[in-house]
Amino acid sequence: MGSNGVHSSQQPVRKKGVIFVVNSKKITTNNDSIDQAESKLNINYPKEIREMLKNKNGFYFGGFRFYKVLDKEDLQHTFDDVVRENTNSPAGWQQFLPEGYVAIADDEGQGCLALNTNKDGKVYYWNNDIGEITIYAENGQDFETKIKEDGSNLRKL
Numbered sequence: 001m002g003s004n005g006v007h008s009s010q011q012p013v014r015k016k017g018v019i020f021v022v023n024s025k026k027i028t029t030n031n032d033s034i035d036q037a038e039s040k041l042n043i044n045y046p047k048e049i050r051e052m053l054k055n056k057n058g059f060y061f062g063g064f065r066f067y068k069v070l071d072k073e074d075l076q077h078t079f080d081d082v083v084r085e086n087t088n089s090p091a092g093w094q095q096f097l098p099e100g101y102v103a104i105a106d107d108e109g110q111g112c113l114a115l116n117t118n119k120d121g122k123v124y125y126w127n128n129d130i131g132e133i134t135i136y137a138e139n140g141q142d143f144e145t146k147i148k149e150d151g152s153n154l155r156k157l
Helices: 031-041 047-055 072-078 082-087 140-149
Strands: 010-015 018-023 059-061 064-066 101-106 111-116 123-127 132-137
Touching: 031 047, 031 082, 047 064, 047 140, 082 101, 101 123, 132 140
Parallel strands: none
Antiparallel strands: 010 018, 059 064, 064 101, 101 111, 111 123, 123 132
């Protein structure tokens, strides 16, 4: 806690003699939090996606909204996470996806990117309109190439 009574991750802002506290914590995560999500969902993120999550936990990229990983150091920003999207949410992907698939990102309506619990390293696309799952990328490198071809920049949620 700093001399002004504000935690170091918070920045005091003065307006008309009143101090407002703005939380400036960057929403990131770490390997332990990612490992916990993988264990709960029985999946393995490709290393390329793990790195993206560590830099921006919850982000838009290539037209997809990637779900956050629950981080106990930042529960306020990571409460609605990938595990919750797949297990507790009544409107979540669990009710739509074939057994053995876990949603990691969605395109806000048409479908989602998913990983398989057989941990084959592939990234799949579930088309919700036609009820079909196809291979989106053979591996993490292929995923990174394809997602960049979509022309979207990485944006924080």
